[in-house]
Amino acid sequence: MSVLSVDTVSRWYGNVVAVNDVTMTIGPGITGLLGPNGAGKSTLINLLGGFLAPSAGTVTLDGVTVWKNPEIYRTIGLVPEREAAYDFLTGWQFVLANAELHGLPDPGAAAQRALATVEMEFAQGRKVGEYSKGMKQRVKMASALVHDPSVLLLDEPFNGMDPRQRLHLMDLLRQMGVEGRTVLFSSHILEEVEQLAQQIEVMVAGRHAASGDFREIRRLMTDRPHLYVIRSSDDRALASALIADGSTAGVQLDGDVLSVETVTFLQFTELLPRVARAAGIRLFEVSPTDESLESVFSYLVKS
């Protein structure tokens, strides 16, 4: 069980602030680092992986400073975003070299185990340079797992993967999380984070914009407009009843579809059943149309 702590960390390059006063704790389980491109995700991962000095603040792994401390790599496994990975080696040679560099007692067995974990044994005799993007990602993953680390840092691991490879990697990461490892992955794709992470840290423009599980983040922002699609026994009557209340910002009736935009989330959830009951209307379906992370996210980016 390992815990990474980021304490009031900033990192700037000249006049550009890449990471701005971020404080977060990353514990066992899967944490998703979510944010648009340029939000400072890679910078943060580089800070966590000991490849960048914080301009201010401290980054620690179980209380030990990460920067200028190669010993942390006994605990950390790193999957970098960049593609290049000694293309002239075969997959086997590459993973074996990583095991040797770790000074493991039996590098051959460790490499074999890591390649089996990512199911890349079938291609281990081929050169890394000839791999597809997904295969490369898996062999990079194997190189990071070779010393059985309790912390795994992955920078945009799903980039360029096809859906099947994506599912496979997700299963693998879930497995790592279940085993009690601390897994942090970054992504700008909302569905990935939503499907995989128990804990989400949102970065926007270098700042730590939100933290929590997906629903928690959602609740933090209940004061923003929500959009619901409603099916009922009498959409038109319901529409007129709803527009009378101050918690609805707009009601639209488009053929069979009744969409309601609300101003206050909690008030509306209370209002809707009450209004429907009073008007004698049966509700068949009430579904939020923007419950995806995408909407949460665009809201955060705008604010």
Place this chain on the structure above:
Amino acid sequence: MNGTVVRLTYRALLGGRRAWLLLLMSVLLLAMAVLLRVTVGVDHQITADFLGAVAVAALVPLFGLIVGTGVIGPEIDDGSIVYVLSKPIARPRIILSKFLVAACATVLFAAVPTFVAGLVMSGTASRIALGFGAAALVASVAYSAIFLLLSVVTRHAVVYGLAYALIWEGLLGSFVPGARTLSVQQWSLSLTEAISTRDLVSSDVRLAVAGVLLAVVIVGATWYAGQRLRVLSLAGEE
């Protein structure tokens, strides 16, 4: 020293077309030596001029530059150095391993052909070949250390390396005598002057001074490269 780093470095450096290019240039030097021997015959002054101008002043620094930057520069550029750095290995050990590969390769491709070219042109007479071979040897080691350091410090190592070799040692050295005191080429030539029994070359630097300066540069550059690798920042894509 780390065996795996040595192996990876060696394969990255000499695995591709680079080995053939280096070999081709070495062979070219030998071919020119043979040509001179056949056309001009044995003339020790020509041997000294040729080895001084072509081998020690051009081939050795060029190889030192290609190899010294080649052992780590491409890895830093494409980011694959991260696989070596994300391991519990002391950074100076990584540098030492890379320096060893660079020095060996430069000696093999530049210093050995220089010695052989000397033998071809002058035989063992007056220890001319030995003198230039020794100069090329120490210069190879020194250039490897300098250019390795340069690659860790800056992403434009080749440009600065060329500027040093061409402008400082080549151009400035021939006009400003003071610049010669701080020149790997002059330091190594003081060794030739000391070994060769004939007065064919003259170095501006005394042997003892040159020896100390060479040692300081080789050890200092390698040590400092290790320190710089400890704080090497891998800039993100952003």
